[in-house]
Amino acid sequence: MVMGNGYETGGSIIHGKNKYAVDLSEKFGFEKKVDSGEAMSIQKGDEYVLNTSKWTLITVLKVLYRYGFNYNRLTKLINGFIDEFSTIYELQEQGKVFQTPEEMLEAMSPNLLNLTKGDTKSLLKSLDFSENFIEELVQAITYVNYGQDLSIHAFVGSVATAGADADLWSVRGGNRELPKSLMAASNAKLHLNTAVTEVVNLKDGTYKLMSNSQPLGIFDHVVLAYPIEGTRSSLKYTDFENTPYISGNKKFHRTVATIVAGHVNPNFKWRADILTCDPTHFYTSISLLHPTILLVAEKYPVYKIFSPKELTKEQLNEIFEEIQHVEVHDWLAYPEYDTIPQKFPSFVLQPRLYYLNAVEWAASAIEMSLISGKNIALMISKEYQ
Numbered sequence: 386m387v388m389g390n391g392y393e394t395g396g397s398i399i400h401g402k403n404k405y406a407v408d409l410s411e412k413f414g415f416e417k418k419v420d421s422g423e424a425m426s427i428q429k430g431d432e433y434v435l436n437t438s439k440w441t442l443i444t445v446l447k448v449l450y451r452y453g454f455n456y457n458r459l460t461k462l463i464n465g466f467i468d469e470f471s472t473i474y475e476l477q478e479q480g481k482v483f484q485t486p487e488e489m490l491e492a493m494s495p496n497l498l499n500l501t502k503g504d505t506k507s508l509l510k511s512l513d514f515s516e517n518f519i520e521e522l523v524q525a526i527t528y529v530n531y532g533q534d535l536s537i538h539a540f541v542g543s544v545a546t547a548g549a550d551a552d553l554w555s556v557r558g559g560n561r562e563l564p565k566s567l568m569a570a571s572n573a574k575l576h577l578n579t580a581v582t583e584v585v586n587l588k589d590g591t592y593k594l595m596s597n598s599q600p601l602g603i604f605d606h607v608v609l610a611y612p613i614e615g616t617r618s619s620l621k622y623t624d625f626e627n628t629p630y631i632s633g634n635k636k637f638h639r640t641v642a643t644i645v646a647g648h649v650n651p652n653f654k655w656r657a658d659i660l661t662c663d664p665t666h667f668y669t670s671i672s673l674l675h676p677t678i679l680l681v682a683e684k685y686p687v688y689k690i691f692s693p694k695e696l697t698k699e700q701l702n703e704i705f706e707e708i709q710h711v712e713v714h715d716w717l718a719y720p721e722y723d724t725i726p727q728k729f730p731s732f733v734l735q736p737r738l739y740y741l742n743a744v745e746w747a748a749s750a751i752e753m754s755l756i757s758g759k760n761i762a763l764m765i766s767k768e769y770q
């Protein structure tokens with residue numbers, strides 16, 4: 386909450402063709418919030434290489450002028466990617482289940498699995514996209530959506546690009562309403578503010594969960610639904626023959642989201658939203674935020690700055706002349722995608738012990754988690770058929 390209103394820092398956008406998020410939002414009667422009409426600029430050094438306009442026609446002309454038909458070709462490529470990706474809905478409708486993210490991608494299309502094996506820049510170069518288009522527009526997109534450059538693998542690069550489409554929305558009131566409503570609809574017993582610190586294998590096909598040496602219960606199935614590699618505290622596994630999961634050298638990427646209510650410094654060349662394609666900047670993007678729902682009139686505009694490190698006072702003062710409120714969210718947000726793992730983590734760590742966030746190594750996005758959750762739910766339900 387910033388000065389009476391809520392704003393979203395992560396998991397803030399959903400694509401119009403993300404079927405599960407769309408269907409669930411309709412089921413729960415959520416209203417869609419579409420933030421359109423903002424201009425956006427791409428910064429390279431001190432220069433803005435592209436300034437879009439709130440008028441679509443002008444933006445189209447500007448993009449054509451700078452990048453020729455590269456943008457149209459990329460749109461076609463991403464539409465093809467979305468079509469291949471969308472076969473997952475039919476596969477899951479048929480009850481198909483997958484042990485690993487690799488199996489899942491391959492079932493959607495062998496091309497999607499292949500995309501995880503090379504980096505985004507090489508793919509685009511091999512398809513003859515121009516150097517300035519790749520390094521300016523596409524890199525600005527990978528920076529804003531995953532805080533990383535074009536060395537991320539081409540599957541997540543494609544998801545990032547789909548996440549820069551015009552067809553984006555969020556839930557009015559906040560995307561967090563989605564898991565909240567799903568939880569309520571499940572009628573499950575919820576232990577809030579209770580960290581699971583230990584999983585004990587009872588060796589009779591069940592697991593006991595512990596929170597700081599206090600038993601929470603005995604379960605037939607356990608789903609770990611948090612990023613093990615991106616968590617600073619560790620989970621203890623007791624009475625397992627082998628440790629169910631070792632993160633090894635898989636790392637999560639640090640992203641700092643600084644939310645500022647205040648006024649931009651007139652000496653700072655502000656554009657409605659700034660994306661940078663340039664690693665020399667201390668930020669990867671600066672955007673004007675809109676409250677998830679307007680509860681009180683905004684006294685100050687609210688901005689979100691993504692950066693790889695916490696911002697210093699001097700850096701904040703470079704951007705703002707007046708700061709009324711600052712909030713810093715320093716988190717391990719998504720995998721470090723340039724270290725392409727030999728193998729993604731499995732959805733099944735041991736019989737009946739599942740890992741939902743294994744899917745984040747393919748790509749981290751709300752819909753990816755919903756798909757992974759459905760995969761695990763299908764696996765569990767098959768045991769009872």
Ligand SMILES: CC(C)=CCC/C(C)=C/CC/C(C)=C/CSC[C@H](N)C(=O)O
Pocket residue numbers: 394395396397398399400401402403404467470471529530531544545547548749750751752753
């Ligand atoms: C079925 C469609 C439309 C695409 C398949 C791939 C996919 C799951 C696209 C999601 C696009 C999207 C909204 C990406 C967001 S980027 C992640 C960002 N860091 C965040 O905070 O959510």
